[in-house]
Amino acid sequence: MADGDDLAExxxxxxxxxxxxxxxxxxxxxxxYGPHGASLKDNxxxxxxxxxxxxxxxxxIEAPTVMPEAVFDASxxxxxxDDMLVRCGACQTPHRADHLIEDETxxxxxxxxxxxxxxxxxxxxxxxxxxCEASLAGEPVESFxxxxxxxxxxxxxxxxxxxxxxxxxxxxxxxxxxxYARNSLPFGVTQIGPGYRNEISPRGxxxxxxxFTMAELEQFVHPEDDGPSLEPVADVTLPLYPAxxxxxxxxxxxxxTVADAVSEGVLTSSWIAYYLGVARRWYERVGVDVDRFRxxxxxxxxxxxxxxxxxxxxxxxxxxxxxxxxxxEDGYWVEIAGFAYRGDYDLSKHAxxxxxxxxxxxEYEEPQTVERVTVDPDMSVLGPEFxxxxxxxxxxxxxxxxRNPDAFDDEEVTVEIExxxxxxxxxxxxxxxxxxxxxxxxxxDSDAGDDSSxxxxxxxxxxxxxxxxxVTESGEHVVPHVIEPSFGVDRTVLTLxxxxxxxxxxxxxxxxxxxxxxxxxxxxxxxxxxxxxDDRLVALAGEVAQTLREHGLSxxxxxxxxxxxxxxxxxxxxxxxxxxxxxxGIESEGAETVTLRERDTAAQVRLPVADVAAxxxxxxxxxxxxxxxxxxxxxxxxxxxxxxxVAETDxxxx
RNA sequence: GCGCUGGUAGUGUAGUGGUAUCACGCGACCUUGCCAUGGUCGCAACCCGGGUUCAAAUCCCGGCCGGCGCACCA
Numbered sequence: 081m082a083d084g085d086d087l088a089e090x091x092x093x094x095x096x097x098x099x100x101x102x103x104x105x106x107x108x109x110x111x112x113y114g115p116h117g118a119s120l121k122d123n124x125x126x127x128x129x130x131x132x133x134x135x136x137x138x139x140x141i142e143a144p145t146v147m148p149e150a151v152f153d154a155s156x157x158x159x160x161x162d163d164m165l166v167r168c169g170a171c172q173t174p175h176r177a178d179h180l181i182e183d184e185t186x187x188x189x190x191x192x193x194x195x196x197x198x199x200x201x202x203x204x205x206x207x208x209x210x211x212c213e214a215s216l217a218g219e220p221v222e223s224f225x226x227x228x229x230x231x232x233x234x235x236x237x238x239x240x241x242x243x244x245x246x247x248x249x250x251x252x253x254x255x256x257x258x259x260y261a262r263n264s265l266p267f268g269v270t271q272i273g274p275g276y277r278n279e280i281s282p283r284g285x286x287x288x289x290x291x292f293t294m295a296e297l298e299q300f301v302h303p304e305d306d307g308p309s310l311e312p313v314a315d316v317t318l319p320l321y322p323a324x325x326x327x328x329x330x331x332x333x334x335x336x337t338v339a340d341a342v343s344e345g346v347l348t349s350s351w352i353a354y355y356l357g358v359a360r361r362w363y364e365r366v367g368v369d370v371d372r373f374r375x376x377x378x379x380x381x382x383x384x385x386x387x388x389x390x391x392x393x394x395x396x397x398x399x400x401x402x403x404x405x406x407x408x409e410d411g412y413w414v415e416i417a418g419f420a421y422r423g424d425y426d427l428s429k430h431a432x433x434x435x436x437x438x439x440x441x442x443e444y445e446e447p448q449t450v451e452r453v454t455v456d457p458d459m460s461v462l463g464p465e466f467x468x469x470x471x472x473x474x475x476x477x478x479x480x481x482x483r484n485p486d487a488f489d490d491e492e493v494t495v496e497i498e499x500x501x502x503x504x505x506x507x508x509x510x511x512x513x514x515x516x517x518x519x520x521x522x523x524x525d526s527d528a529g530d531d532s533s534x535x536x537x538x539x540x541x542x543x544x545x546x547x548x549x550x551v552t553e554s555g556e557h558v559v560p561h562v563i564e565p566s567f568g569v570d571r572t573v574l575t576l577x578x579x580x581x582x583x584x585x586x587x588x589x590x591x592x593x594x595x596x597x598x599x600x601x602x603x604x605x606x607x608x609x610x611x612x613x614d615d616r617l618v619a620l621a622g623e624v625a626q627t628l629r630e631h632g633l634s635x636x637x638x639x640x641x642x643x644x645x646x647x648x649x650x651x652x653x654x655x656x657x658x659x660x661x662x663x664x665g666i667e668s669e670g671a672e673t674v675t676l677r678e679r680d681t682a683a684q685v686r687l688p689v690a691d692v693a694a695x696x697x698x699x700x701x702x703x704x705x706x707x708x709x710x711x712x713x714x715x716x717x718x719x720x721x722x723x724x725x726v727a728e729t730d731x732x733x734x
Numbered sequence: 735g736c737g738c739u740g741g742u743a744g745u746g747u748a749g750u751g752g753u754a755u756c757a758c759g760c761g762a763c764c765u766u767g768c769c770a771u772g773g774u775c776g777c778a779a780c781c782c783g784g785g786u787u788c789a790a791a792u793c794c795c796g797g798c799c800g801g802c803g804c805a806c807c808a
Contacts, residue, residue, distance in 0.1 A: 085801095089745065090745095093744070093759085094745095099800080105781065105797085106781085108799070108800090165806095226806095226807085226808075244808085277807085279807070280735060280805085280806050281735065281805080281806065282807095288807075384808060586770090587769065589770070591769090610767085610768065612766080613766060614766080640760095641770080642770070643766090643767080644769035645771085646769090648769075648770045677768085677769090682768095718768085720768055720769075721768090721769095
């Protein structure tokens, strides 16, 4: 039922969310949450924290939103967000200039070249538009950066960026965070906060923002970790849309339990499987319609640079549904979360760029005895003999010792070094076996050798100080792998409002209401005097409202207009309960009573004033399982004659 | 970013080269009825800048914002 326009109108009129800075013409990609929206969003974040931080025993941190350039150089965002565009003057199609140059010339890496150089290369190579074959020579190459750049400190302060994801704030602090987790895997770190992307063309209100809120969990695990016990979520049914099914015209979403999805191999990571199960339940808890929800696997070509597998949670929004919330029509799918297997990509990158240790020490079950070869060259001999090349000789000896220990059996040992006087290429540190994507860089060794020569040098084996020793290793340093469930909070809020949007009929009058879950609804209860010309009712309503607020409940008061109008106002913003003070409640024998009305059914019960706070608290508690129906068992049901229902003439949306 | 299209009270709208219609809404008072649309009174708008014109909210140009399509969404 949620027509996009109706929803946007409601959100604007009733203060959920709206475009920011209207007074100055507005600014695309930014939305302001009004009072109801901010409350709803905060409740969503609280529910997320409860589930993904507290109940998982994870650790929440809060990192800065501004980070120095080095962080994003390491994470790969500086490169990936700084793209060169050239626009065809004839057909206006924009192209990645660096990709064109890589395709049309023998330059393998054009991404980091200056735009001026790219422009002249395009002209020299006579590159044409792939669309219409018009010449691109002379067209300006513009770089655009999806990260917001800023300067840290005055003057020539260091370059900084507003973070495009919260994750790096966790990754960079890993060496410390692992201490807090007592150096043992697995552990998870969460963060909720804003991220920034200078989108080229933000559109669709909350759907695509330049500043948006993410709730992210980085689950650090041992690379050979068997995964968590799936027992808690084994029976949860997942609507899975695997990559092969998307490519198949007959492919469709499969409803599989977590256990079956793993045993059938649809889900290959049990950590992903576990969190899909947890997420599926959480979404249902906060009010996502499970009939308009699925997990879609990324196609191989769609994966981000850091991910080896990724499943998105997607919600169908803008769809019209029938009275039973079934058979959604039209609408479109939006990504509301991603569950990525990031491997050791991020930690390895930070380890390399920062030269800190991004590892966890893991003890073997049994200490292992291994032979270790070492060379500890006598630099007091090598130094005088080789001068500036002494360091290169030492490095060459170390490399040789690892590759061919037998070479040290003779009295002399021979190695080859490059003698260009320049410091040895720092690539020696690459020998730690990590497999970065630096294959392309490695290819330039031959170019660099122009003014250097390879020289063979001979060293006394004794000077090399070669030893083979048996050492006992009690464990190893491993770079953890990361499983990242990353939630878009704004899109979740949008989905909740969209899925909660209802139209039905009360006493032959149509009404619009939001069937928000009581746990996340902006206002838990509204308190009314039935009529406002009776001071006793007004006074008691005020007292009840104050009492409820002191119990931590979000409460609004309203004595303006007819009781029916006030109920509708609350229905429209999704307030699940209304408390009404009437004369029957204060004039009859015994304790004062009030009526409690439930939003969706408009049914009422009468209960003592003293019970209201406790009952409402139970109703919004996700764990208590208390529902309004339970109250109808325990309290007197008020017969009002009012009935809700869906309009019989359910005309489809135009 | 390109193309098309739009921008009038809080919201949705009508309309015009001479400052504006209606509805809902909101407020006050009357009414006190358990499910919005009883009564009276009131509040509140032509996106911004430039041009044409005696006069521009209206016509023209540019900008900003929205919608749709394309592109983009590591």
